[in-house]
Amino acid sequence: MGAIPAADPTPSQTVGPFFAFGLPFSGGADVVPSGTSGAISVHGTVRDGAGAPVPDALLEFWQTGPDGRLPSRPGSFHRDGRSFTGFARVPTDRAGDYAVRTLRPAAPTGATQAPHIAVTVFARGLLHHLFTRVYFPNNAEANAADPLLASLDEGRRATLMAVPDGSVTGPGYRFDVRLQGPGETVFLDLITGVAQPDGDGTGA
Amino acid sequence: MSPSSAGPPAGAPAREPTEQDRIVEEIRAAAGLPPLRGGHPDRAYGPYRSTALRSPSQPLVVAPPSLVERFAPVFGAADVGALDHDLTRRHVGEPLGERIVVTGRVCDRSGRPVRNQLVEVWQANASGRYRHEGDQHPAPLDPNFTGGGRCLTDDEGRYRFVTIKPGAYPWRNHTNAWRPAHIHFSVFGTAFTQRMVTQMYFPGDPLFGLDPIFSSVTDELAQQRMIARYDHDTTVAEWALGYQWDIVLDGPGATPEDPEDD
Numbered sequence: 340m341g342a343i344p345a346a347d348p349t350p351s352q353t354v355g356p357f358f359a360f361g362l363p364f365s366g367g368a369d370v371v372p373s374g375t376s377g378a379i380s381v382h383g384t385v386r387d388g389a390g391a392p393v394p395d396a397l398l399e400f401w402q403t404g405p406d407g408r409l410p411s412r413p414g415s416f417h418r419d420g421r422s423f424t425g426f427a428r429v430p431t432d433r434a435g436d437y438a439v440r441t442l443r444p445a446a447p448t449g450a451t452q453a454p455h456i457a458v459t460v461f462a463r464g465l466l467h468h469l470f471t472r473v474y475f476p477n478n479a480e481a482n483a484a485d486p487l488l489a490s491l492d493e494g495r496r497a498t499l500m501a502v503p504d505g506s507v508t509g510p511g512y513r514f515d516v517r518l519q520g521p522g523e524t525v526f527l528d529l530i531t532g533v534a535q536p537d538g539d540g541t542g543a
Numbered sequence: 544m545s546p547s548s549a550g551p552p553a554g555a556p557a558r559e560p561t562e563q564d565r566i567v568e569e570i571r572a573a574a575g576l577p578p579l580r581g582g583h584p585d586r587a588y589g590p591y592r593s594t595a596l597r598s599p600s601q602p603l604v605v606a607p608p609s610l611v612e613r614f615a616p617v618f619g620a621a622d623v624g625a626l627d628h629d630l631t632r633r634h635v636g637e638p639l640g641e642r643i644v645v646t647g648r649v650c651d652r653s654g655r656p657v658r659n660q661l662v663e664v665w666q667a668n669a670s671g672r673y674r675h676e677g678d679q680h681p682a683p684l685d686p687n688f689t690g691g692g693r694c695l696t697d698d699e700g701r702y703r704f705v706t707i708k709p710g711a712y713p714w715r716n717h718t719n720a721w722r723p724a725h726i727h728f729s730v731f732g733t734a735f736t737q738r739m740v741t742q743m744y745f746p747g748d749p750l751f752g753l754d755p756i757f758s759s760v761t762d763e764l765a766q767q768r769m770i771a772r773y774d775h776d777t778t779v780a781e782w783a784l785g786y787q788w789d790i791v792l793d794g795p796g797a798t799p800e801d802p803e804d805d
Binding site for chain 2 (some may be wrong): 346347348349350351352353354355356357358359360378383387388393394398399403407408413414417419424425426441443445446447449451452455456457462463464465466471472486487490491495513514519523524525527528529530531532
């Protein structure tokens with residue numbers, strides 16, 4: 340195949356308020372079935388710059404399982420009642436709350452990052468999605484060596500750390516997303532630092 | 544896309560500026576600023592009022608993608624039904640409106656096709672009404688149209704949907720605000736970092752320059768990348784008009800190694 344010229348990306352636009360009949364799918368919040376050994380809840384509230392709940396956000400989660408592997412079989416939407424799919428998609432409810440049921444991630448072989456769940460945030464009023472990560476406090480040693488966590492001051496770092504939550508039945512972690520303002524979640528630019536096909540990484 | 548259709552025509556008697564006039568003024572002011580990398584909108588785009596409290600005030604933290612973020616969820620036959628690409632065949636009857644075919648290729652920035660990956664769409668009906676409790680636009684719902692669809696790209700990265708052309712609709716950003724007709728697209732790449740949600744527009748819409756969401760992409764060339772092209776070769780005789788729209792995902796794709804193989 341001959342060289343194909345580099346192309347500029349299609350620009351992002353907001354997910355808008357009406358994705359409810361387009362994007363959520365049955366069992367989308369269940370990375371593992373109910374009753375799975377070791378299942379945890381990751382849940383929280385999405386808030387705006389005034390601290391008000393955001394009832395029309397959509398979150399996606401993507402992660403390794405406890406074996407450090409990413410699922411690579413097709414079927415990320417398919418809930419067969421036994422498999423770990425590694426992928427969740429959940430809209431916030433009227434109170435801005437969300438919850439997913441999953442397993443604790445482990446770091447893949449060769450990873451320089453501590454175990455984490457990759458998160459994408461979409462919302463009405465958000466013109467371009469946001470990336471963030473959920474880290475877990477029980478991985479103290481790996482967290483201390485994580486390049487991203489190490490680069491942040493304590494207050495900012497705390498926004499990426501799930502908080503053990505005794506308010507739920509079974510093991511649960513709270514991970515709130517603050518889009519703006521006090522306690523604003525650390526959001527990531529995962530693209531600028533990587534070489535792009537046009538060589539300058541600007542796409543301009 | 545210059546908002547030249549905005550405001551009173553030259554020579555018209557002077558009138559008080561409307562809220563729409565002020566929005567267009569803001570759109571024009573923002574159009575003079577240098578576009579962001581890739582032509583993406585600035586999340587804090589003033590004319591789209593809801594961005595005010597929903598855009599981060601801290602700069603994004605530049606980080607290399609992790610091993611997890613360098614791969615994407617994988618989709619297949621279990622995720623997509625045989626008729627999911629055809630939004631006109633979900634109900635007993637046919638929906639009202641202009642039947643259209645929308646097709647194109649999903650590629651990465653190197654021009655490599657994104658194969659066997661998921662593309663999802665959702666849209667208003669021909670009257671500009673969404674099947675959603677939050678849509679109070681007094682236009683009729685269509686009992687034969689829901690408005691959501693999905694498909695997998697083929698080995699050349701092609702997707703294809705059959706649907707009806709959505710209508711424009713009013714919203715509450717400002718008085719007399721109307722969205723140009725559009726289809727929402729959600730696309731996965733080979734890496735999680737390539738994830739994209741956007742909107743596809745139809746050529747020649749007079750609302751472009753009046754719409755803060757379309758205009759949040761300030762670079763005219765980048766705006767063109769959101770507009771489908773009418774394509775008579777895609778049009779199916781005696782049946783449906785055809786539109787072509789290619790999608791280029793930002794960011795590098797997955798490295799060829801399978802994550803299971805390491």
